Structure formats: structure tokens, C-alpha cells
Amino acid sequence: MKARAFDYMRPKCVQEALEAFVRADGDASYIAGGQSLVPALALRLQAPGLLIDIARLDELRGLSVAGGHLRIGATTRHCEILGSDLVREHAPLLARAAPFVAHPAIRNKGTFGGSLALADPASEFPAMALALDAIIEIASVEGSRRVGAGDFFIDLYETALQPGEIITAVYVPLASAKTRTAFDELARRRGDYAIVGAGIDAEMQGGFVERMRIAFLSVGSTPVRVGAVEAALTGRQLTPQAIRQAQDVLGTELDPVGDEHTPPEMRRHLARVLLGRLLGRLEANV
Amino acid sequence: MSGKVTISLAVNGETIEALVAPRTTLADFLRQDIQLTGTHTGCEMGVCGACLVLLDDRPVHACLMFAVQADGCAVETVEGLTHRRAIDDLQKAFHERNALQCGFCTAGMLVSAYGVLASGDELDRDSIRDALSGNYCRCTGYESIVDAIETTARLRRQHMEKEEA
Amino acid sequence: MNAFAGSIDRPNSYIGRSVSRPNAKRLLEGRGRYVTDLVLPRMLHAAFVRSPYAHGKIVSIDIEEAKALSGVRAVFTGEDLASICAPWTGTLEHFTNMKSPPQVPLPLEKVMWSGQPVVLIIADSRAVAEDAAELVIVDIEELPALADPVDAMSAAAMSKELADNICFATKLDSGGVEEAFDAADTAVEQSFIFGRHTAVTLEPRAIVADYDPSENRLTAHHATQTPYQFQDVYSRHYGIPEANVRVIAPDIGGSFGMKLHVYHEEMAVVGASILLGRPIKYVADRMESFVSDIHARDHRVTGRLALDRDGRITAMDVDDVTAIGAFSSYPRTSAVEGNQVIRLMGAPYDFSSYRANLSVVFQNKVQTSQYRAVGHPIACAVTECLVDAAARELSLDPFEIRERNLIPDSSYPRTSPTGYQFEKLSHQVCLARLKSMMNYDALRVEQAGLREKGILRGIGIALFVEITNPSPAFYGVGGARISAQDGAILKLTPSGEVHCSISVTEQGQGTETIIGQIVADQLGIDREKVRVMTGDTDTTPHGGATWACRGAGIGGETALQAARKLKANLLAVAGLILQAQPGELDIRADWIVETVTGQQRISLAEVARVAFFRSDTLPPETQAQLSVVHHYAPQGYPFAFTNGAQSCLVEVDAETGFVKILKHWVVEDCGRIINPLLVDEQVRGGVVQGLGAAFFEECLYNEEGQLTNGSLADYLVPMACEMPDIEISHVETPTRDTELGAKGCGEAGTAAASAAAMNAVNDALVGHGAVLTQIPMTPTRILKALGTI
């Protein structure tokens, strides 16, 4: 399990990285935390001629609050999300999901931007970006653009990123006093990619759902928002009956795939169970 | 393509200048190029924890990064931790509790334990197990390892309380 | 025998004491020396091109481009190695009519499983060897794969040397089974599936083969538990005199039976070193391990129990079909597990009518063979699940039904209906101990209370019998050159310390530690003064090494007898120096003392100094024998059986099928315990391997015979968060066959853990209409059994 040979460069700024990618004529890959890319290289599933290391670029770092959003620099590591007071306060759903991402040592290197760029449907953060209606800031040699999470995840490992584009930051709308969240997943072992997982970001007023976004992981080729379920709950109280109805709607909305361990009907069933449990435990603080 | 590149990094406190192929992982660099074989590899894909080392004082998988990426960084392995006597108490607890059999997972276990003990968090058995969630051991069944880390945490706490008093 | 009378309070009485392992310090400081670490001058690296198909005909192999790659030193295919290596066949003579096709390092005509090595690349680095492997073009005409064992039984033979796909079939019948079932008040029947799993040692298989043509000498640094067996294999198959073959097994990163089989890769690498005259290193990467290490289990068993009105078992009837891959492994074969399954069935219980049918079948998958607790978990699970099923049928408590059926502790020696001879077992004591240790009655009360709140807890128990201390009846009688004896050399150093080299080997279980304890104990010297050496065929006597739980029982007895021999020699010299009768002297705390008074007369160091450097001061004609060699082979019972009882407590989430293992208890009786600390950790590690099999581990194949989860990310090994704390208690029934009285303990944990877990899950699901009879018990299988999905 040794990677094929490649060249390596560590650019000084995003612009230099972007240009290097263009010069390599597409035979290049960015590396951030490397926690997904390096295994793929070791297995020779990928073999780019050039690795462009973006992990140390200052422009891609940092957590800050500005203009009603929490800005998460692309190379913010999972452990920084997990340990951040800013995240706990302004994006409680992310704080809830973070302990479920991989293992401690992987969280010490893996990056938020890398996770979104990879867009593994079993990953926590892409699904949570969807549940949070985050905005993804993307740089290319042509300039910078912003894409909503809802338009970002296109298919299995396929995103709105064009070859050579870099995620520079992700903007998450700030939580309010009305925000209630819940996250959980069912994984065979701690830190494994889950069989199914879900996060809910809601605004509640006097016991009624004003707004709710629900995103699932591991139930399709992308992270999945369940609009029909959200609609079925909006404006209602979370009574056992409402929850049951939501579960029924979910049953028709999801079309999960199977794998060697888990048939699709198992995933659908577990998603229903998980939804019911999460709706019963929406909370304000992490 | 793929010429070797020069890197400079601190390994166990010593500055090392080396010429490496970009595809050489940090694990292979440590084990083969500079013969620090205390760090092991059991899967080369981030799932067994045998290759854990400290990168700028945080546990990371040496199989999940290339040596070139460690250029300018400080890497510490079980040999270095031993040499600067940072884990004497932990090693003693492992030894007395027989928290290792074949020893192939041990360096990784010690690095994970070092990380969680350094976090300053209150540790109970569940949080210790959680800290070891990425460390595979085929021999021990884990309980003895959890015991040894729990013992070390307790002794360190007692020691601190004594210092404060 | 059992003249052993070690008192724990005497100085240097180490037998029975929890002492830590001196050699563990090296491992804790990152100073272990594993084969994977080894670098030799001019060493080259190996990588293999493997078959992508489970079954196929090799049409052509194009190695030209690979050979031309810079850094590639050689590329070998089947013919290159077959021309210098005698083929091997994995059969044993005492398994009547057993058959298996001959094997060569790399295939000549056909590939027989997906992942089989086909081409060997030798290059300056592993990375370059892998680069070259990508350039080899192997054209294989795919043939239909036989993946399912039942299909394979009736399908046309897949090996041209054989008439069908049956490797071995046998029947046992003590008589009276039909009659007992006809007369039974209750009969229960269940069908079981035991998934394939594999050893997943953290250090993969590794070898550095170093052939020196100038002396026709092969040195193999080999991560194996049985160096002597490999010395013999390399010698005979490559035609090198045995004395010229040296196998060194240094620190080994786990073994569990997996590292004692002959693998095609290791054989090929030895051959390549002979052809090139250079050291060659091969370390299986994890992906290769999954498709080339032996797998284990893969049994489908149907079992029936007949019981009378009082819940007494009157008969048992079983049928086991086990699939072993394309070849029977060498030299221990792949039929041993099935054979032990049918012979261990029902072992704890008192009944006489037994019948069994065993079919060992070839198929297009990687070989299965001996892995920790060979056959035990299957026999135990079938027996114990059937006993629980009967208990449910008869509304008996699981403890109650077992108490009624156990072989009474007072009734030994006995022979089981399957032909095993039990010297002395302690089922009744163990079961009673288990019940009190786990606080069974309180647990049942708690369980009932939680059930009312919708929380499903389950308690499962399982009794087991384990085979240890094997005599030549195991392999020797079948013609295999696998020794049941061990040898030790004890040498006194001129400073009065002792060096022991012995043929049992260390993989972390603590062999060197217990041997050191025994030697120090018997000699009356400080443990720190005994240095134990293992794992090198040049410096240790030939012996069985490590398999089937023999290290403590046989290796320990070898050390004990050797130490007594050396002690007699030392006392004789001391007697000459002191002008005293050796019989009146003893050694205590490194001093020669008067036995009766304990008075110190002369230090051992002084005796050594005189004997080595001033022999002129000893009486003429004296030749002090300061080193001894001793061999010991087990006699008496063919095996020393051990026994014990386990319990598992689980909580099942009936909505998700997820199971949390809350706690596990073990009572076990391995005879004389040399070091409780080490025994406990053997048991814990073994239990976790059993729980892994029960809940997580399975090699999944598709219909084309492709392993679909062959990576450590996809094959689920048990990890820290999912495993419980394990409480252990001991009963000591020493064997009288040896002075030491020790039996084995390494497989006890694995033997019954999965059975206890199955019974626990089924106990939790009582009243929900689900009974699990397949492992691993995954959430999907649990929800399917519940009818939820």
C-alpha cells in the first residue's frame, strides 16, 4: 500500500495554489488534512501527478463572527470545531455533531473544508452544512463565488466545485434564542462512518416549530435534506402524533442504498427511528 | 517528476535534514529513513492507530501524512517521549498492569493516552475508552489499557493536588 | 504425580505470583524488534500481483514492462519457483481418506481464489515493487466460482487432482441416538451459521528470507509462532539440510494461530532469496492480509438435543458442514477445526448417545485453518444454545438445567461419547462460582424491573471444555513433523545467573516470563537473574513452540524439570566445595543453604566462580556440569482438558437492533496457575476475540467469491468503546500428568464468549419471537429476526 509517485508543492497563497493547479493541467490534487486523500493515494485509487498542500495557508484559517454569520475557514480542523466556544454559541448543531466525526487523532488533522469538498454522504459535516443552510465560498483563478449548501452537493463525491477550485471558507447563519438542535447517529463502533445519522436545526416559538431543517447522512449518494418532513412539522407542536406523522413522511421520502452490511430497508427503518428520537430531544444549549 | 525534496524537521527534539521522495509517508520516513521503529504500521489507512505520533504535540497518524508535509514541524515518537521521560508514569502503569501483550499497538496507545492525559479533562473509563476509539489492539481486550491510563490519571491528579496543598 | 509442593511464601517462590513481564519494558519504550522493523544489507523488497478472480485459468502473463522498470531486480512466476520447491499437500494420515490438491508457491495453470498471489516482484523498495506490479499483465479466463459450501459439495471437482470437492468427511456414532430421540419427552433443534472471520493480528505476516549460497544456508527472520516447523518446511521443500536452515522469530505482533501455517507468499519469498542470493523482505499489507491470511470458522451446523421429562439430556445429534477454501492448509490441515467441533459437542454434559456428521468442503475462497480456539466456539455455541432452547421449552432457569446435566465433579476420570478422555474437570464448582460472582439472582430482578420500562437486558451463560497440552496424538500420529515435546538448555553464568533457552515461543502472552518464574522458583534464585531466550532455531532446542495452549503446560514442565536437573548439578558442586552432602543443601535467595537450618553457606556466584575459574581447587576427577539440556514430551492423557463457565450481560435496543455489551464474567480452571496476571489477560483478550466474532467480525463474500469487506475500515474488529469490562475468577485443578500441574488458558476466553453472547441476546429477546442462531449478530440480523425489517 504505497502511493504512486507524485510531486509536491506548498504554495504561499491561495492564488499561487490555484495557478499551480492550472499549470498541472488538471493532473493535481489539493491536500488539506489528508485524512481522506492519503488513504486513497495509498490504495492507488487516486494518483495525481502533483499534490498542492493548502493546509498552511493563512487565508484559509480561522473561526470568526461577521455579518450575521460564523465564518469557518476551510482548513479549520475538526478538533478546533469541537473545542470552539464560538461554534458552541453560534452553531450549536456543529458542536453536537463534531464528537461523532472519526477519532481524536483524525480530528487533529482533518479539515472542515476538506470534509465538504470530499462530500462523503456518510460524513457529518456536509450533512450539517445542509441542515444549517451554510454558504460555501469558493475561489478559482477567475475569482471568488458563493454557493448555498443546498446547491453544493450534487452526487456521490461530486460537488459544485469545478476542477481546480478551492473552498476558502464556509459561512453559517448564527443561531438565535429560538434555535433548538439535535444530532445523533447510529454507527456500529465509535467513530465509524454511521449507518445513518441526522441533524436538526429548528427555530421554536412557544412550543411550535417556526422553521426546521433536517439533514440525513448515509442515506443516499449525497447528504439529504428532507423537505417534506420539514414541511409536515412546520407550524406544529412536536406531539407524539406529529412525530409519528413525520416518521411516516420520511418513510416515503428516503430512498437509501444498501451496502455489504446493511440493506436499504434497514437504513430506512433506522432513519425513522432516529428522526423520532431526535424530534423528542431538541435542545437549546450544547 | 517525483524528484526527492529536502525537508527539515525536528524529530524527538533533534533537527533532521533529509532528502525524501514526496510519496514517503511520515510513518515510513520515521521507520525506514531514520530507523525509529517504535512507531508501527498496521493498516496504512488511518484505522488501527499503531502509527500515532505527536505532531506539534498533538496525536496524528503517521500513515496519513507524507514526510514532506511535516517539513518545519516538530514530530515526537514513543522513543522521544521515553527519552525525555514524559511518560514514565504511564509506562510504569502499563507495565505493572500488563497492559500490553505483543506490544505492536503499544506506541499508539501511549500516544493516545499522552494526548488525552494532556487535555486536562476529567477522565473516567468511558472517556478513556473514547480517547482510544481509533486504537486497535488484538491482544489485550482493552480493559488493562483503560486501567493503566485511569491509574496514571489518578496518580497525576493526586500529585497535582499535593503540589497545590 | 504432582509431587509439586510450591509454597507461596518461600523466598523466590514465583509460581502462582502475579509478576510483570521483564521483556515488556522494551516494547513499552519502542525498542521492540519485529520482523517488520528489520533491515539487512542489500535487502530487496517483495510485492505480489494477485488474482482478481476467485477461479480462473491463467492464459498468459506478461512481465516484460514490469521487469524493465528502474529499481526492479526480478520478476518470478509459477514455473520459476516450482522448479526449485517441492509441492506440499495439507493432509494428515489419521484423518482417513482426507485429500487436498498439491500446492506450489505461485500457480502454474489455475487461480483458485480471489487474492491468490500469481506473480512475485522483487525491487529496491516496496513502493517500486508495487509500481511494477501495476505493469504486469495477467490474462485470466474466468471460471465459475464455487463460493457456497453446499453447492460445492455436489459440484464438479474444481481441482484436477481430485474427484470431488470433499476434503474430508467423517461420522461419529456412539449408538442409541435414534432410540433416545424416539423416547424423548422434549427435543430441540436449531440450525446455526458461523461466519468466516480472520485473525487480524496488528502486525501483519512478515518475513525476511536471507539465503547465502556460499554456505547453502538459509536464515529466515519470520514472524511466526512455530520456528522449528518452518525450519523443517524450508529444509524439506527447498532441499537445504535442516541444520543449514535457521529460523528466527523475534518479537511478534500477535499470532493467534494465524502465523503457524505455510503461506504461498512466504514460500515464494524464500525461493526468490535462494534464486537471487540476497535478503528479501515481505510484509503483507493489510489489504493483502485479508485475502491471504487464513480465515477461520465458516460452519453451518444443525444440532438436536433429546431430553427427558426432568430436563436431562439423553442424546445429541449434529451435522456440520464447513468450507475451507481451495486447499487444505499445510502442515496442520484445514480439517482440524471441523474435527474438534464434532468432538467437543456437548462436552460438559452427562449423556452417552451422540452422533455427528462432518463434511469439510473445498470452495473458491482463501484457506481456513487453525485460529485461536479451533472449533471450540462452534461446539460451545451449538451446545449451549440448544441447552438454552431446551430450558426455554421446559421453563427451566439456565443455571438449573445445567446443574441437572453437568458431569459431576466427583465422577472423573471419564471418557466423552466422542472419545475424549477427561482427567478431571470442575464444571459444578465453576458454575456455582459464576452464579455467585455475577450476583445472578439480583441481575434477574434488575432485568425484570427494566423490562417493565421497555429496556431489554439479556443474561447468557455458557460452559466450555478446552483442549490443551496436546500430545503427539494431535499431529504426530498423522505424519506431520510437528513436535509435541519441548526442549530447554539452562546455563549457569560465571557470575551465578542463569540463561535459559527454550523451544516454546513468545508472542506477548508472557511465555518468557513464566519460564523465568519457573526456573527461578525451582532453582531458588532471584527472577532478575534468569534470562530467557526463545524463538531462534540455532540457539534453542527443537520443540513444538506455541500452538493449542501448550506453552505453560508442556514448556513449563520442560523448564521445571531442566531446572531441577541443573539444581542437582549445582548442589553437587557446592557439596564438593563445602564438603557437605548435596542432599543436605538447598538453594535459597541465590545462596547455597543448609536445608534444615536455612543457614547460608556459600553464594551461588561463588560456586560458579570456583567451578568456572578454579576447577583446580575441586577434587580430582570432578567435572562440574554447569549447563543442562532437557526435553520433555507429554505422557499420560493425550490432552489436558480444561473447563470453565462464562456469562455475558447485554442490552438490546429492539428498535435499532444495536446491542450494548454491559459486562462479561469468566470462571476458568487451567490447573496450576503460574502467573495470575498473565492468565487473566489471556482470558480477557480471548473473550474479546469471541465477542468480536459474536457481534462484529465477518468476511463477507459475494456470489463471485469476492471478499467485499477486505479492509480494516470495512471488516469490523472489536474496539475499546464497544467492549465490556471482564471479571475473572479461577478454580485450580492441576493435572497429575506433570509435576507442574499447569494446563493451557489461551483459548478459554474465545471458546465460550460468543456462545454466552448468543444466549444473552436471545434471553433479551424472549417474548419477542426472535431467536438468533447466526453470528455475528448484527443489528440487521437482529431486526430481521424480530420481523422489524
Ligand SMILES: Cc1cc2nc3c(=O)[nH]c(=O)nc-3n(C[C@H](O)[C@H](O)[C@H](O)COP(=O)(O)OP(=O)(O)OC[C@H]3O[C@@H](n4cnc5c(N)ncnc54)[C@H](O)[C@@H]3O)c2cc1C
Ligand atoms: C479512519 C477514518 C475515519 C474517519 N471517519 C470519519 C467520520 O466518521 N466522519 C467524517 O466526516 N469523516 C471521517 N473521516 C474523514 C475525515 O474527517 C477527513 O479528514 C475529511 O473528510 C476530509 O478532510 P481532509 O482535510 O482530511 O481532506 P483531504 O484528505 O486533504 O482532502 C479530501 C479531498 O478534498 C479536497 N480538498 C480538501 N480541502 C479542500 C479545499 N479547501 N478546497 C477544495 N478541495 C479540497 C482534496 O483535494 C481531496 O480531494 C475519517 C477518516 C479516517 C481515516
Ligand code: FES
Ligand atoms: S498504520 Fe496508521 S492507522 Fe494503521
Ligand code: FES
Ligand atoms: S498488545 Fe498486541 S495488539 Fe495490542
